[in-house]
Amino acid sequence: MRVLGIDPGIGICGFGLIETTSRADAKAVDFGVVTTKIRAPLPSRLLELYDGLTEVFESCRPDVVSVEKLFFSKNITTGIAVAEARGIVLLVAEQHKIPVFEYTPNEIKKTLTGYGSAGKPQMEEMVRMHLGLEKKPKPDDAADALAAAITHSLIKL
Numbered sequence: 723m724r725v726l727g728i729d730p731g732i733g734i735c736g737f738g739l740i741e742t743t744s745r746a747d748a749k750a751v752d753f754g755v756v757t758t759k760i761r762a763p764l765p766s767r768l769l770e771l772y773d774g775l776t777e778v779f780e781s782c783r784p785d786v787v788s789v790e791k792l793f794f795s796k797n798i799t800t801g802i803a804v805a806e807a808r809g810i811v812l813l814v815a816e817q818h819k820i821p822v823f824e825y826t827p828n829e830i831k832k833t834l835t836g837y838g839s840a841g842k843p844q845m846e847e848m849v850r851m852h853l854g855l856e857k858k859p860k861p862d863d864a865a866d867a868l869a870a871a872i873t874h875s876l877i878k879l
Contacts, residue, residue: 723879724751726784726820727871728775728811729863730792732767732803733758735775735811736863739782740853740871745879748872750853752782753864768810775814787815788874790866791824825873830866833873845869 723743729736738753756774758767789812792805815822828838834848846858846865852872859865 723786723875724782724784725871725874726779726782726787727867727869727874728787728789729866729870730789730804730807730811731863732764732771732807733760734861734863735771735807736861736865736867737775737778737782738859738864738868738871739784740868740875742875742879745876748853748875750855750859750868753859753868755861755863764806768806771807771810772814775810776817779814779818779820784820786874786878787811787820787822788870789815789822789824790830790870791826823874823878825870825877830869830873833876834869 725740727738735756739751740748741751742748756771756778758770789808792801792808812822831840831845832838835844842862849865849868849872850858853868859868
């Protein structure tokens with residue numbers, strides 16, 4: 723199974739593709755980020771994100787998509803931008819007829835580390851270990867996307 727994890731964001735949207743046949747054999751196939759121009763108007767940024775994600779979906783050819791659920795913290799403006807980015811992710815997945823599974827940040831952390839409040843360094847290390855990578859995946863957004871993909875493989879396989 724090819725699982726495409728997505729860490730949605732309007733400026734930086736992480737993606738991570740893993741391939742797995744069981745809970746113990748996940749391999750990283752590809753990971754990175756789709757970025758948008760910071761000072762561009764929102765509609766232009768959403769189109770950039772749409773185009774970038776369309777390329778990712780077409781090159782990765784995932785069987786399923788695992789996306790981080792929206793979590794509003796103190797900054798509502800950032801939360802709204804992430805919600806708009808998530809909308810683009812869901813649209814592209816639907817256009818490609820790929821099922822989407824959603825997990826909260828705490829579900830992802832708990833699945834990978836056993837602790838729902840794990841920090842970034844611990845999460846990155848668990849992603850590295852689970853996928854057998856030599857180094858922690860960078861940037862953070864790509865590591866978060868890989869964590870979402872691994873979570874789906876551990877929960878659904």
